[in-house]
Amino acid sequence: MAKSIKKEDSSIEQLILDTKDLEILQLLQKNARITVKEISDQMHLSTTPIHERIKRMEASGVIKQYATLLDHTKVKKGLMVICYVSLKEHNKKAGVKFIETIHSLHEVIECYNISGEFDFMLKVVAEDMNAYYDFHVNKLSQIENMGHVQSVFVIGIIKQTHQLVFPVSEK
Amino acid sequence: MAKSIKKEDSSIEQLILDTKDLEILQLLQKNARITVKEISDQMHLSTTPIHERIKRMEASGVIKQYATLLDHTKVKKGLMVICYVSLKEHNKKAGVKFIETIHSLHEVIECYNISGEFDFMLKVVAEDMNAYYDFHVNKLSQIENMGHVQSVFVIGIIKQTHQLVFPVSEK
DNA sequence: AAAAGAGCAGAATATTATTCTAGTATTGTA
DNA sequence: TACAATACTAGAATAATATTCTGCTCTTTT
Known part of the structure; x- marks a missing residue:
C-alpha cells in the first residue's frame, strides 16, 4: 500500500517546509546551540513539535551542518x-x-x-x-x-x- | 597589582591558542553540537578543561558563532x-x-x-x-x-x- | 459519520552542561 | 635547592536539557 507523500517520508521525498519550520530555521541559523526549550518558548509551542521538526529537517538534509565559525x-x-x-x-x-x-x-x-x-x-x-x-x-x-x-x-x-x-x- | 598577561585575561588580551585549543576548534568547526564529553573522550582529557577552554574561546571572540548551515x-x-x-x-x-x-x-x-x-x-x-x-x-x-x-x-x-x-x- | 493521520501538550527518563572541590604539574624567584 | 604562585586537571555533585512516551485534538478522507 502506497504511503502518502507527506512529511514522514522525509528521507525520500522533498520535505515541504511550513512557516513554523522556517521560523525554527531562522533561530537555528543564528545560533546552532539554542535549546529546544528556548525555541518553544519563543514560538509558544511545547518542546515536542520543535524537537520533531528539527529532527525531520536534519534527516531530510535541509539542515546541512551545525558549524562553529571562527574569527x-x-x-x-x-x-x-x-x-x-x-x-x-x-x-x-x-x-x-x-x-x-x-x-x-x-x-x-x-x-x-x-x-x-x-x-x-x-x-x-x-x-x-x-x-x-x-x-x-x-x-x-x-x-x-x-x-x-x-x-x-x-x-x-x-x-x-x-x-x-x-x-x-x-x- | 598588575595581573600577568595570560589566558584568564581573555576578554582583554589576545588569547594565545595552544595545540589543545586548536584541536577542540577542529572538532567544533565540524559539529557545533558535539558534546563536551565527546571531545574529552577523543582528546583523552576530562570534561572540565574542555569546557573551560571552550568558554574561554567564546569569551575572547575566537569562536564567533555557532551557526546552522542549510542546503x-x-x-x-x-x-x-x-x-x-x-x-x-x-x-x-x-x-x-x-x-x-x-x-x-x-x-x-x-x-x-x-x-x-x-x-x-x-x-x-x-x-x-x-x-x-x-x-x-x-x-x-x-x-x-x-x-x-x-x-x-x-x-x-x-x-x-x-x-x-x-x-x-x-x- | 467513522477512521486514519498529523500535530500537539505534558510528563517521565536519559544525557549533558555546569559548578565545585581538591590534587598535581609547572614556572619563576629567592 | 626550596618555596610560592599559577595553571591545569580529575572526579563528583548539581542543574539544565534532550529525548522518549502517552494520550488528546483537529483535520482530512472515504
Missing part, C-alpha cells in the same frame, strides 16, 4: 584572496584531477565553477601575504593543466553571513 | 551569483550609504571591498533566475551612486567549507 583574524587566517583560475584543457580527466587537488588544499575554503572568461573562482585564506605567496607559487601554480590565475585581494569585509532570510508568507 | 537547494535559494560593483563616486558619504543598503538586502550574504577594477564583490543568493533578475533590476541597480555591475553566475559548487585547518605544530 579569522584571531586564528591567523586574516588574509582572504579571491582567485580566478582557467585550465589549459577542458576534458573530463583534467577537470577531475583539478577538483581533487582543490579538495586537498586547506587554504581553499570555497571553489565554484563559474560563467565568464575564467573556469573557477576560489576563496583562499592564509595567515599573511607571505603565506599566500607560498600557496600561490608552490601549490596553486604547480597544479598540472593550470592556465591563467588572477588574484583579487579582499581589503575589507563589509558583510558576511550565512543567514538565509525567507519571505514571510504568513498564513 | 540552499532545499530552501529555495539554489541560485548563487557573484556580483562586481563599482561606485561612481568614492567619497566617504557615498560609501557609507552603499554599505547600509547592502546590509538591508537579504539576498546579499557576503560583500567584500576588493582590489582591482571593481570596488566590491557581492555573493548573492536567490531562488531562481527570475528572482535574481528582480533583485538586480529593482534593488541593486536602484542604489544611488551605483556605477558598473557585472554578474558572474555560479554553475557548480566544487568545494564549500568553513573548516580552517591549522598546521600541526605538535609539542
Whole structure:
C-alpha cells in the first residue's frame, strides 16, 4: 500500500517546509546551540513539535551542518584572496584531477565553477601575504593543466553571513 | 597589582591558542553540537578543561558563532551569483550609504571591498533566475551612486567549507 | 459519520552542561 | 635547592536539557 507523500517520508521525498519550520530555521541559523526549550518558548509551542521538526529537517538534509565559525583574524587566517583560475584543457580527466587537488588544499575554503572568461573562482585564506605567496607559487601554480590565475585581494569585509532570510508568507 | 598577561585575561588580551585549543576548534568547526564529553573522550582529557577552554574561546571572540548551515537547494535559494560593483563616486558619504543598503538586502550574504577594477564583490543568493533578475533590476541597480555591475553566475559548487585547518605544530 | 493521520501538550527518563572541590604539574624567584 | 604562585586537571555533585512516551485534538478522507 502506497504511503502518502507527506512529511514522514522525509528521507525520500522533498520535505515541504511550513512557516513554523522556517521560523525554527531562522533561530537555528543564528545560533546552532539554542535549546529546544528556548525555541518553544519563543514560538509558544511545547518542546515536542520543535524537537520533531528539527529532527525531520536534519534527516531530510535541509539542515546541512551545525558549524562553529571562527574569527579569522584571531586564528591567523586574516588574509582572504579571491582567485580566478582557467585550465589549459577542458576534458573530463583534467577537470577531475583539478577538483581533487582543490579538495586537498586547506587554504581553499570555497571553489565554484563559474560563467565568464575564467573556469573557477576560489576563496583562499592564509595567515599573511607571505603565506599566500607560498600557496600561490608552490601549490596553486604547480597544479598540472593550470592556465591563467588572477588574484583579487579582499581589503575589507563589509558583510558576511550565512543567514538565509525567507519571505514571510504568513498564513 | 598588575595581573600577568595570560589566558584568564581573555576578554582583554589576545588569547594565545595552544595545540589543545586548536584541536577542540577542529572538532567544533565540524559539529557545533558535539558534546563536551565527546571531545574529552577523543582528546583523552576530562570534561572540565574542555569546557573551560571552550568558554574561554567564546569569551575572547575566537569562536564567533555557532551557526546552522542549510542546503540552499532545499530552501529555495539554489541560485548563487557573484556580483562586481563599482561606485561612481568614492567619497566617504557615498560609501557609507552603499554599505547600509547592502546590509538591508537579504539576498546579499557576503560583500567584500576588493582590489582591482571593481570596488566590491557581492555573493548573492536567490531562488531562481527570475528572482535574481528582480533583485538586480529593482534593488541593486536602484542604489544611488551605483556605477558598473557585472554578474558572474555560479554553475557548480566544487568545494564549500568553513573548516580552517591549522598546521600541526605538535609539542 | 467513522477512521486514519498529523500535530500537539505534558510528563517521565536519559544525557549533558555546569559548578565545585581538591590534587598535581609547572614556572619563576629567592 | 626550596618555596610560592599559577595553571591545569580529575572526579563528583548539581542543574539544565534532550529525548522518549502517552494520550488528546483537529483535520482530512472515504
